[in-house]
Every structure is written in structure tokens, then in C-alpha cells.
Amino acid sequence: MILNAIAERLKRKSKNDFKGRQFEAWLIIQAVSWYLRYPLSYRDLEEMFLERGFAVDHCSINRWFLAYAPLIEKRLRRFRKPHCGSIRVDETYIKVRGAWKYLYRTIDKHGNPVDFLLTAKRDIDAAKRFFNKILKDEPLLSPGKIGTDGANTFPSTIKTAVDDGLLRPNPVHYVTKHLQQRIESDHFRVKKNMSKVGGFQSFNTARRTIAGFEAMLWLKKGFDFPGTWTVNKQNDLIALLFGLQKVNKA
Known part of the structure; x- marks a missing residue:
């Protein structure tokens, strides 16, 4: 129906x-x-x-x-399916006119895709834009656990999202290499066909x-x-x- x-x-x-x-x-x-x-x-x-x-x-x-x-x-x-409450956030590199740009991506711990954002820079403003996109996009829910790499942009970005009411208070933020391997492998699934483009x-x-x-x-x-x-x-x-x-x- x-x-x-x-x-x-x-x-x-x-x-x-x-x-x-x-x-x-x-x-x-x-x-x-x-x-x-x-x-x-x-x-x-x-x-x-x-x-x-x-x-x-x-x-x-x-x-x-x-x-x-x-x-x-x-x-x-x-x-799309709502995520399970535990997400992995990471960025990968995309070359545009010979210069590196940054593709932020998120999946949950089961590998279900959450969202993505292509940015010109890898900085705190780009990270904040990405989190805003993830958290404002219904019907996805506020995650209670967030895994990232060691980039220093993420702790302040998560704090800002909490202060703005986009994230529930006191989310668990963990930085562990082995838990990020799943999203790093997932990047390949998106990038594998980009070689046929011959460069953006x-x-x-x-x-x-x-x-x-x-x-x-x-x-x-x-x-x-x-x-x-x-x-x-x-x-x-x-x-x-x-x-x-x-x-x-x-």
C-alpha cells in the first residue's frame, strides 16, 4: 500500500x-x-x-x-534502511582535474550505507557539513556510537553536532583502526568503476x-x-x- x-x-x-x-x-x-x-x-x-x-x-x-x-x-x-545506531565515518581521495578532493562516506556496523559528501577540502568545515547532512536527513536516526579515524576534525565536529541538538548527548566516539577496515573496504565498491571515467x-x-x-x-x-x-x-x-x-x- x-x-x-x-x-x-x-x-x-x-x-x-x-x-x-x-x-x-x-x-x-x-x-x-x-x-x-x-x-x-x-x-x-x-x-x-x-x-x-x-x-x-x-x-x-x-x-x-x-x-x-x-x-x-x-x-x-x-x-534506504535506517542505520543500526553504530556508524563508521571515513574519507577517501578522489582526483579532479589533477587535484585531490575528498569523499566523506558513512556506513553502519553492518555495512548498510548511510550517506556521502564530496568536498574540496579536508577540514573541520567539511566535516561539519557532512555531519549536518547525515543527521538532518530523515528517516535516519541519531547514532549512539560513532567510529572515525584519528583525524583531529572529528572530536570538535561531534561536539558541535551535540550542541546543535543533531546528536544525542554523550555519544560514544571511538578511534580504532580495525573497526574502520569495513568502511575502507567499502570505498572500493564505489571507486572500482571510476577508472573508466578517465579522470574527472x-x-x-x-x-x-x-x-x-x-x-x-x-x-x-x-x-x-x-x-x-x-x-x-x-x-x-x-x-x-x-x-x-x-x-x-x-
Whole structure:
């Protein structure tokens, strides 16, 4: 019943998502979801669609991806599982135009994704922005345990979050290397397909691309729906996000 209500709202919201596009909505979303899921380049997708009788230029696929990957991420947010109350926070490095930028990420102790934020700097302001994003995003709850690395930005950030009422009083903050290994391994799942990008040329492109890769990781890990969480069911959910009957027609 709830899922049907969400589907109706998404269908109304997606009414103008594909206005002015030359190709059908299902083909566009198919291209974007394949790029997110598999180690394919835009030219690989161009050839795959040509084999199926669709002449789609790789530059068009690039524009579709930058437009719709962030929408997939935004609309999948409402399906995420609340974290278990014990989270791991860490940052990893992303190169944009030859300079290192910083991707803050959070999972809970069971490996369920919580949130992410790409920042230009690794400082206390960036850490505070990330914590604000995590803690203000419903339906996620205030965690009672927070694991981080030894960066000196986190203790003051956690204190500020408590003072601002975003965190419950006296959260447990621990700094242990072995408990951080899970999120450090989880970074690889997001970054493994970035090699096909060949290096980000702008911060905005990096932000949109990473949003798509993070969304696909959420989708693969599942949302506690009943039954086996197959690729077909994952595709059905993506279709639902855009008011479509199916995605994988090609």
C-alpha cells in the first residue's frame, strides 16, 4: 500500500523528466543504469545500443548520465534502511582535474550505507557539513556510537553536532583502526568503476557521477523488501522511480 502511494507520487513527479529528449525514457534510463552497474564506457554503450538497432551517440549518453544519475540517487534516498545506531565515518581521495578532493562516506556496523559528501577540502568545515547532512536527513536516526579515524576534525565536529541538538548527548566516539577496515573496504565498491571515467574534469561532474555510483551501491545492497533481491527487481525499482513500466527492454 505504502509502496503504491510512493509509486503514484513518483509517477506524477516524473511527468516532465524526459521532456524534449529525442529517445524514449526507458532507453535513457537503461543506458544510465548499465553505466552505473557495469564497467562500461560511453562508447561501449553506444555500440551495445547500435547492435540492438538504436543509433545513440556516446556524447548523448554522457549527457543523460549527468542528468539522471543524480535523480536516481535523490529518489532512492527514501527507500534506504535506517542505520543500526553504530556508524563508521571515513574519507577517501578522489582526483579532479589533477587535484585531490575528498569523499566523506558513512556506513553502519553492518555495512548498510548511510550517506556521502564530496568536498574540496579536508577540514573541520567539511566535516561539519557532512555531519549536518547525515543527521538532518530523515528517516535516519541519531547514532549512539560513532567510529572515525584519528583525524583531529572529528572530536570538535561531534561536539558541535551535540550542541546543535543533531546528536544525542554523550555519544560514544571511538578511534580504532580495525573497526574502520569495513568502511575502507567499502570505498572500493564505489571507486572500482571510476577508472573508466578517465579522470574527472570538473567538481560538478565528479559530484554527479559519484552520486550515481553511491545510488547503485544502495540499490545492490537492498532495502529490506521481501523475497530475493534480484537484478530484475532492482531494475523494476529504477523504473518505478521514473514512472515507467519496465527499463530493460533493449
